[in-house]
Amino acid sequence: MKTHKLMLVVLLALVPVLASSTNFSALTIREVGNFLTALPTDFYGVQPPAAKAQIDAIKPFLLDVREPNEYKEGFLAGAVNIPIRDLPAKITSLPKDKPILVYCGIGHRGAMAVVFLRGQGYNVKSIMGGYKAWVAANFPVVKE
Template sequence: MWGWLKTLLGLGPKVPRISPKEAQEKLKAGALMIDVRTPLERKLVKIPGTQGLPLAELARRWESLPKDRPIICQCESGSRSQQAAEFLASKGFEVYNLAGGLSAWQAAGLPVKKGDLQR
């Protein structure tokens, strides 16, 4: 509830924001990217190789994440993933936030996998 206020006041853990190209390099070096969007959002479009872990489930499932490799948090625009990254940083993970999220990833011309949901 107070997460947004802590962020506004600069009281939360400092999490580096990285560009899509920097994220791609970290992925090649063995980092894990988690997508904190909802399952429905992931069905529409996702970054190949990402692991889905919705923000709403993170507090219950964070212990299943590996501590021996960097984690990049990703959402649509970078807001939810910032919350996730700050939470994971407070648990001792090496974590980064994908600046601009999936939108920035697509704008950079990086690969995405589109779903087949009927609209």
């Protein structure tokens, strides 16, 4: 249930980000909220060990939606940094022909990116717990 509430909060936070280019009716927002609250707990999310296995096996596109200063402090090898606020404007730089794994600091912005990118037809999942969970699992990171 906690994740369902998080997804609803994510949707409500995402609407203003997209509002500049999209008009949402109250009915649309309510219907999307109903859809999100019915999703299973781990829908479109993967725990760090499963994400690491995917990275090693299928080499998905890694998308870091944190701010540049956060990215400079450490990131997953091969990740491309596009802050969540810039994602709508830079969406065409993302591949549609391969899976995308997205992450942020702790998972909130990653979840927003998943909602947005899924709505645009991308095959995307979020690393649950974000960069913090990845580091806590003792998986490798790059530091500049």
